Amino acid sequence: MSAKLSKPTFKPYTGEKARITRAYDYLILVLALFLFIGSFHLHFALTVGDWDFWVDWKDRQWWPLVTPLIGITFPAAVQAVLWSNFRLPLGATLCVACLSIGTWIARVFAYHYWNYFPINMVMPSTLLPSALVLDGILMLSNSLTVTAIFGGSAFALLFYPANWPIFGMFHLPVEAGNSQLTLADMFGFQYIRTGMPEYLRIIERGTLRTYGQIATPLSAFCSALLCTLMYTLWWHIGKWFATTRYLKRI
Amino acid sequence: MKTLWQNNPCATMAKTISYRNANALKQPFTKGLLFLGTLLSVYMLTLQPVMAHGEKNLEPYVRMRTVQWYDVQWSKQKFNVNDEISVTGKFHVAEDWPISVPKPDAAFLNISTPGPVLIRTERYLNGKPYMNSVALQPGGDYDFKVVLKGRLPGRYHIHPFFNLKDAGQVMGPGAWLDIAGDASDFTNNVQTINGELVDMENFGLGNGIFWHSFWALLGTAWLLxxxxxPLFIERYRMLQAGLEDELVTPLDRNIGKAIVIGVPVLVFMFYTMTVNKYPKAIPLQASLDQILPLSAQVNAGVVDVETVRTEYRVPKRSMTVSLKIKNGSDKPIQIGEFATGGVRFLNQAVSVPDQNNAESVIAKEGLILDNPAPIQPGEQRTVLMTASDALWESEKLDGLINDADSRIGGLIFFFDSEGERTISSITSAVIPKFD
Structure with missing residues (x-):
């Protein structure tokens, strides 16, 4: 295959060649699926970790700050590869879908069946709405800068409201032990985690509370700003690691 | 070509040699596999469940000089799913808190379990219910109670223990609990402040699956x-041929616009619906409970104990403590027990009423005094107390000599003629003797 093909000389593959290229598509897709389920899930578990594992870690300050910031990494890198070389605007959605599959498998089999936690206590968050918008902005803008600024910001800003329908109900107040708790806190108290004392939770800490009780928008905008930078960084990491050298030999 | 190759003697020889080589290689390979298989089988056949919780892992000086447990009792050790049991006990927070361990400004009374086979329904410190972490005061005395409810049938080894922030886990005495019944019978309902009864095992699960499925459906549609x-090769060729406009069609762009506008609209619509549905939602709670210690239970002023010198004889596995004791009570007293790092050394000459049905590690004849006569009221005496047992080694308390902070701490239990108990804490540097 030549990189110097011009418009008039381009002819789509037909017959056996077309079938082989299609088989190659599926082969890469299946490999990508397993690769991203494993690698992105591992990356996410090691970096976002407890904020995504437990319902009583999903607070209004750190959870919306940390999760999109880490969640935009692989999508940016994969978008760089798929968009730059193939004009495929599905990198973010593909990565996040793989992440969702990986986290659900881990939560059901490792946390529930192996360690006996109720699944509702360890339900993962979703980044799919954010990923869809990120892919859409990249496709419409065809620009790293625009996608980093507007897509990265949207990725972070959409995270908390997109997940509130899932987790809002866990914030209903409960009276227990002469104190006020949320249902999420009750999960943390009741379902014993030997290695997870309450004081380890990094929730509601730090100077984000400067703006009092409106910490969530502040966290979300802080995350949006950081996501624009993180997106750009990981876009370049994706470009750096990816190659089309083998395609050119076909 | 094929015929030529087949008739070529060199080719035939090469084939024969490689076949022989293959056979020669195959034998050691098979043997190796068999050997590995045998090893694996032996390993699998000798597998045993893990029974420990790392209780011996923490440095001895942390176990001996932080949280000093005593009188730990379980209300029941055999019960059914949904039955409630409690574990009660007392602990003294050592005055001689190790310098390398952060002060217990945040400590969490926990239960070591293999996952939530029990749930914790209530917890009390000094009679006060509390839900979060708590600050402990060195020198303070506390009693505790944790109420647990059976969730999964089985036989489990359970300890109460303290998670100490930045220090680790200090285990209390453990016990075997047998939970009978059927896991599917387990119920755990919690009432919200608004009066709604919530099944904690399933609450929000269907809703969560619905929203995940909804977004997964949109995501899958976009991917499909x-x-x-055609994806990679064809699109790459077209892009290189300058056919970029044909790779993303106007319809694709319209769908993209719908996503970029529609998804945020949907997100904020669903968000608003949820906010309206749960207007009383509150943030996660993260306070530190403040509970003062009890009036002095240990070192209550009745018996004064001063540790003069402590020696550990490594070959004999015995700790000899020289104690200056002044009996300020109105009755003769005797040392009945020395407890440190979860090990209890008992003086056989004294009848010690057992207030502990947890599996304490006990040296029943482990405590010897140079002068066993009772200390009379008002008397001051220097006593050589020797705690000897292999438990120093098996419980890994003798590792103290390898610590930077080689000091011992523990509780001495005195008993008068009527069985009344007085407790004193001791602390001292330890001098090792290697002869």
Missing amino acids: WWVRR
Whole structure:
């Protein structure tokens, strides 16, 4: 295959060649699926970790700050590869879908069946709405800068409201032990985690509370700003690691 | 070509040699596999469940000089799913808190379990219910109670223990609990402040699955929209040929616009619906409970104990403590027990009423005094107390000599003629003797 093909000389593959290229598509897709389920899930578990594992870690300050910031990494890198070389605007959605599959498998089999936690206590968050918008902005803008600024910001800003329908109900107040708790806190108290004392939770800490009780928008905008930078960084990491050298030999 | 190759003697020889080589290689390979298989089988056949919780892992000086447990009792050790049991006990927070361990400004009374086979329904410190972490005061005395409810049938080894922030886990005495019944019978309902009864085992699960499925459906549709067309090689060729405009069609762009506008609209619509549905939602709670210690239970002023010198004889596995004791009570007293790092050394000459049905590690004849006569009221005496047992080694308390902070701490239990108990804490540097 030549990189110097011009418009008039381009002819789509037909017959056996077309079938082989299609088989190659599926082969890469299946490999990508397993690769991203494993690698992105591992990356996410090691970096976002407890904020995504437990319902009583999903607070209004750190959870919306940390999760999109880490969640935009692989999508940016994969978008760089798929968009730059193939004009495929599905990198973010593909990565996040793989992440969702990986986290659900881990939560059901490792946390529930192996360690006996109720699944509702360890339900993962979703980044799919954010990923869809990120892919859409990249496709419409065809620009790293625009996608980093507007897509990265949207990725972070959409995270908390997109997940509130899932987790809002866990914030209903409960009276227990002469104190006020949320249902999420009750999960943390009741379902014993030997290695997870309450004081380890990094929730509601730090100077984000400067703006009092409106910490969530502040966290979300802080995350949006950081996501624009993180997106750009990981876009370049994706470009750096990816190659089309083998395609050119076909 | 094929015929030529087949008739070529060199080719035939090469084939024969490689076949022989293959056979020669195959034998050691098979043997190796058999050997590995045998090893694996032996390993699998000798597998045993893990029974420990790392209780011996923490440095001895942390176990001996932080949280000093005593009188730990379980209300029941055999019960059914949904039955409630409690574990009660007392602990003294050592005055001689190790310098390398952060002060217990945040400590969490926990239960070591293999996952939530029990749930914790209530917890009390000094009679006060509390839900979060708590600050402990060195020198303070506390009693505790934790109420647990059976969730999964089985036989489990359970300890109460303290998670100490930045220090680790200090285990209390453990016990075997047998939970009978059927796991599917377990119920755990919690009432919200608004009066709604919530099944904690399933609450919000269906809703969560619904929203995940909803977004997964949109995401899958977007992926399929692109995957249905030729992907990598064809698109790469077209892009290189300058056919970029044909790779993203006007319809694709319209769908993209719908996503960029529609998804945020949907997100904020669903968000608003949820906010309206749960207007009383509150943030996660993260306070530190403040509970003062009890009036002095240990070192209550009745018996004064001063540790003069402590020696550990490594070959004999015995700790000899020189104690200056002044009996300020109105009755003769005797040392009945020395407890440190979860090990209890008992003086056989004294009848010690057992207030502990947890599996304490006990040296029943482990405590010897140079002068066993009772200390009379008002008397001051220097006593050589020797705690000897292999438990120093098996419980890994003798590792103290390898610590930077080689000091011992523990509780001495005195008993008068009527069985009344007085407790004193001791602390001292330890001098090792290697002869």
